[in-house]
Amino acid sequence: MGSILRATARILTRDGYEGASTNRIAEVAGVSVGSLYQYFPSKDAIVAALIDAHCEEMFEVFRRELAAVAGADLEAAARAVVAAQIEAHKVNPKLHRVFLEQLPKVGMLKRFHEIGRRSEALVRTYLEARREEMRPANLDLAAFLLVTTVEAVTHAAVIDQPERLDDPDFIPEVTALCVRYLAKGSGPPRG
Template sequence: MARKLLTKPRKTASQERSRATVGALLEATARILVKEGFDKASTNRIAEVAGVSVGSLYQYFPGKEALVAAVIERHRQEILQTVRSELAKAWTLPVEQAMRKLVAVAVKAHRVDPRLHHVLTEQIPRVGRLETLETFGRENFALFRTYLESRRDELRVDDLELASFVCVTTIEAVTHNAVLHHSKLLTDARMDALVEETACLLIRYLKG
């Protein structure tokens, strides 16, 4: 029987020194994931790179899965801080402008530490809190659905739940692949064109 993965920290760092220790552990975990891969990210290796004892690591985290989950959460928060205000603006715009804004925001989100984003989304085992890391999570999916409802009279689509799924999935797939797999091919000018072409695709789908 497979062991249950523990993805929650043992305790929260409250003092400055303990926060510094946890920060060093998360930095070390992220560095190892990017340079050496998930399999090499043992607790001993993480502690070594962080410059702390394994005992100190285990004071805060039960194992490497909990450390990786914490790295995922930290990365998610960095993305949210980068795009939150721009996403909020998108929900107030007409459909044509909103789609362009949403695609551009997704590109920006994927450019937040893209090497780490690539590892976390494509190489980490899909279990527990490690299941996925998306620019448009459940909250933003719900906001997208609410936005379409507010613009229903402008749209040709009837099933807004399905339309939300199609649009959000398209934005995530296109921007993820563009930034993480074709960054050398897509110059800034081409990335602008990609935003425009993807937005046009969504606008034609939504409005005909």
């Protein structure tokens, strides 16, 4: 079971979805195709299990890092969300990329949306706890925007433009993006 998932992950990161035939997975896993089908009902099920495990891992990193700053102020919390997402993306960037770039089956992506929503829930809980400090009235929308934004920016940086992470301004600026959006007192000099 574990060896099958590990073999699949390995093939996926090396050769992409194309190379991951069930026979090849079995071969790399050092088991027979028959055994593979004793543990997983289909090829898709293997990939799905792998995605689930990956998502769970990422979410766990995110959840833990966020929990660590539950009591901190807005700025610290924002910074934590950003750092958490970056860390979560570092769990297995190559595999992450393959999942998002090469998954031909509808439904695979839904598993990713799910961690998005679960992340939103965590963030919303934090925001609601400090509602009086928050400018946005709709905290549900705010959580959606924050999570989507930080995930996108993080993803783009970690996966596509790793040099962005070397920019010392990166984390501060992403944090600013969040904080200035959320913080009550602030705002552009209207008019």
